[in-house]
Each structure stands twice: as structure tokens, then as C-alpha cells.
Amino acid sequence: MIGSITKGSCFSGCVEYALALKEKNKEARLLYSEGLFTDTPKDIIDGFECQRHLNSRVQHWCGHISLSYSPKDAERMDDDFMVKLALEYMDKMGIKNTQFIIVRHLDSSTKSLCSAKNVHPHCHIVYNRVDNDGKCVSDSFEYYRNNEICDEMKQKYDLTYGENKDQVKTERLKGRPKTRQEIYLAVQTAKKSAKDWTTFQRELAQKGITVRKKFRRGSTEVDGLSYFKDGQKFKASQVDRNGRCSYDVICKALDRNKSRQSQPTSPSPKPMRQQPKQEPSAVGKVLEAGADLTEGLGNALGGIFQVGPAYDPEEEAFINEMKRRQKRKRGRSV
Numbered sequence: 666m667i668g669s670i671t672k673g674s675c676f677s678g679c680v681e682y683a684l685a686l687k688e689k690n691k692e693a694r695l696l697y698s699e700g701l702f703t704d705t706p707k708d709i710i711d712g713f714e715c716q717r718h719l720n721s722r723v724q725h726w727c728g729h730i731s732l733s734y735s736p737k738d739a740e741r742m743d744d745d746f747m748v749k750l751a752l753e754y755m756d757k758m759g760i761k762n763t764q765f766i767i768v769r770h771l772d773s774s775t776k777s778l779c780s781a782k783n784v785h786p787h788c789h790i791v792y793n794r795v796d797n798d799g800k801c802v803s804d805s806f807e808y809y810r811n812n813e814i815c816d817e818m819k820q821k822y823d824l825t826y827g828e829n830k831d832q833v834k835t836e837r838l839k840g841r842p843k844t845r846q847e848i849y850l851a852v853q854t855a856k857k858s859a860k861d862w863t864t865f866q867r868e869l870a871q872k873g874i875t876v877r878k879k880f881r882r883g884s885t886e887v888d889g890l891s892y893f894k895d896g897q898k899f900k901a902s903q904v905d906r907n908g909r910c911s912y913d914v915i916c917k918a919l920d921r922n923k924s925r926q927s928q929p930t931s932p933s934p935k936p937m938r939q940q941p942k943q944e945p946s947a948v949g950k951v952l953e954a955g956a957d958l959t960e961g962l963g964n965a966l967g968g969i970f971q972v973g974p975a976y977d978p979e980e981e982a983f984i985n986e987m988k989r990r991q992k993r994k995r996g997r998s999v
Contacts, residue, residue, distance in 0.1 A: 666824045667733045668754065668811045669842065672725040672794065672804065676713040679727050680706060683768045683789040692771045696788065697748045700764035700797065709766060713791075716764055719799035728760070728794045728802065733787040735825040742786040744769065750818065751790055757814045760802055765792035785837070812906065830905065841897060845904055848874055848892045852910045860923040865915065878912070887912050 673679060684706055685693035695703060701712040717726040732751060734742055751767045769788045794802045818824065835846050851872045859865035869876055875893040880886065890901040890912050904910040 666735075666738075666750075666815050666819050668815050669731040669733070670804075670807055670811055671729045671841070673727045673729070674725055676717070676727050676791070677710050679729050679791050680710050680713070680766070683729075683766065683791050685770060693789075694744070694769045694771065695766060696744050696769050697751070697767040698765070700793075701766065703766070713764060713793050716793050716797070717795045720795045720801060723795050723801045726794045728790075728792045728804075730754075730790040730792070731787060732790070733785070736785060737825050739784040739786050747786070747788050750822070751788055754814060754818065755790065755792070757817075758807070758810060760792055761796075762798065763793045763796040763802055765790055844894050844897050845899055847872070848894055848899060849904050849910065852892075852904070852915075856915060856918040858922065860919055860926055862919065865919060890915075 681687060683693065684695070685691040686706060698709075700716075702708040713727070717723070720726075732747075732754060747769060748767055755761070755765070767788055767790050769786075771784075792802070794804075796802055830846070830849055835843060835850070838846055851869055851874055855865050855868040859868055866876055869892075873894055877891050877893070878887045879889040879891060881888040890910070892899045892901070892904060892910070901910045901912065902908070908914055
């Protein structure tokens with residue numbers, strides 16, 4: 666379950682979109698309404714417009730919410746259950762005592778197959794932010810409240826979240842949600858290959874996206890990122906609430922790419938083979954260090970100091986200890 670909230674000042678455009686009046690490949694079904702005459706779309710729009718004049722101080726009087734559910738929950742999403750979830754969501758969000766409509770969208774190819782595996786069940790809520798008493802419906806901290814309420818309802822009704830953002834079909838989206846999804850996908854692609862910020866920004870620019878760093882006041886410390894596309898601005902947290910487009914996450918990705926590209930390709934290990942028998946170099950070192958030892962002692966130690974493919978640290982420690990003892994013995998003999 667995912668809730669997306671927007672606000673505006675045009676009931677006609679929002680209602681027409683919710684009712685899919687200009688969509689050829691979609692069918693909309695009005696599931697529920699309150700405080701409005703619903704005989705025609707014009708009646709709905711006029712009802713909204715009439716009430717919003719009760720408070721001229723409210724600048725964005727048209728509220729719109731899209732509630733989307735995972736295809737895994739499609740079999741459960743009949744009209745009654747969808748209305749139940751929408752009404753409970755609105756109540757928890759504090760959207761009360763006002764006019765609203767709840768409209769379900771269906772693709773024309775699956776409009777009668779609610780249980781189809783490829784159905785993307787979702788509904789649109791259009792509500793008046795000027796309530797029945799002329800007061801403004803609060804939008805304070807709505808972003809955080811929305812996330813908390815969706816999580817709470819997901820657990821209560823055993824729902825799953827909508828499709829993974831990497832799998833969302835961009836062609837299904839419109840307006841600001843579509844632009845946001847395009848930015849998200851472009852950032853994820855650039856993160857996989859870019860090894861520095863210059864390359865990262867260049868790859869985004871090729872897709873018409875500009876990224877700007879926000880600095881903490883009075884310092885050079887980066888405090889966040891903003892993305893721009895088609896005249897629209899998105900904070901990194903608006904593109905992805907899980908932080909996958911944030912400054913810190915991108916820096917880590919660029920560092921990994923840089924390290925990966927700078928590491929030389931190590932040749933594959935060759936199989937060990939029997940080396941021809943020869944005098945080990947370690948023996949020479951021992952003989953040089955202990956020149957005063959007898960030849961017999963050097964021959965006796967030759968087998969111990971042999972260094973080859975089977976050489977290990979314990980042998981090295983043993984050799985060093987023997988050298989130390991030889992130096993001590995040589996010092997006593999002087």
C-alpha cells in the first residue's frame with residue numbers, strides 16, 4: 666500500500682483525471698462520495714467550487730490522494746474493501762467533515778478482471794481542503810503521517826507495498842509522478858557506472874536531468890541534493906524516501922566504482938609444480954651471518970632452512986630464532 670498526496674487549485678482538472686474522462690485506455694468507477702451531487706461530472710465540480718469559496722485564505726483547495734496496492738493483493742481488492750481502506754486512511758489522516766469522492770481506475774483490458782495477476786489496483790480520492798465549516802483541512806507533516814499510516818494499515822490488513830520502484834512502468838504514470846520516476850531510474854543507472862561526480866552529472870544531463878548540491882549555511886558541507894527535470898524540482902527524499910538518491914549513498918557508490926576500476930586484474934593462479942632441487946637462498950643468508958660456524962653445522966641446517974612452495978610462517982619464525990641464537994653464540998665467543 667502506497668499513498669501519494671498532492672494539492673492544487675483546479676477541481677475541474679483533478680476531477681476529470683480521477684473520472685478518466687479524457688483517457689482512452691482507462692475506465693473509472695465512482696465508488697463513494699460525500700457532500701456532493703454526483704449525477705454528472707459538472708455537478709461534482711460545481712459542488713467542490715461552491716464550498717471552497719467559504720474560505721478565501723486557502724490557496725490550494727483541491728486535495729488529491731492516490732492509494733496504490735500491490736498486484737499480489739489484487740484478489741482481495743473488491744470495491745467494498747477498497748472503499749473501507751480509503752475511508753480508514755482518510756480518518757487517520759484527519760481528512761474529515763468535508764466533501765470527497767473515491768474513484769477506482771481500471772485498465773480497459775482488465776476492467777472486469779479484478780483478480781487478474783497483472784492488475785494494478787488503485788483508487789483516487791479528490792477532497793475539498795475547505796471543510797463543511799469553512800476551515801482548512803490541515804496538511805501539517807502529511808508526508809510523515811502518510812508513511813506511518815500506510816505502514817500501520819499494511820500490518821493491520823496484511824497488505825504488501827506496491828511494486829518495487831525499479832519495476833514500476835513509467836508509461837503508466839503522468840505529470841509529476843512520471844518525472845519523479847524517470848529521475849529515480851536515471852540516478853540508479855548512473856550510480857552503477859560513474860566513478861566521480863563529474864561523470865555522474867554528465868550521465869544525468871544526457872537524460873535532461875540536473876543535480877545540484879545544497880550546502881549547509883556558512884560551510885562547504887553538503888547538506889542534500891536537488892534534482893531538476895522538465896522545469897520541476899525534487900529533493901532527494903522526494904525522489905526516493907529510502908535514501909537511494911541521497912548524497913551519502915551516491916558518494917559511497919561512486920567510491921566503490923572508483924575502487925573497482927582502479928584494482929588491477931589479478932592473473933589466475935598457476936598450478937604448483939615440482940621445483941628442481943637447488944640450494945635455498947635462506948641457507949646462503951645463514952652461512953653469511955654465521956661465517957664462523959663450521960662447515961658441518963651449515964650442512965646440518967641445510968634441510969631445515971629449505972624454502973619453497975610449501976614454505977609457511979612457522980618455518981620463517983623458526984629460522985629467525987635460529988639466526989638470533991647464532992648471533993648470541995657468536996657474541997659469547999668473542
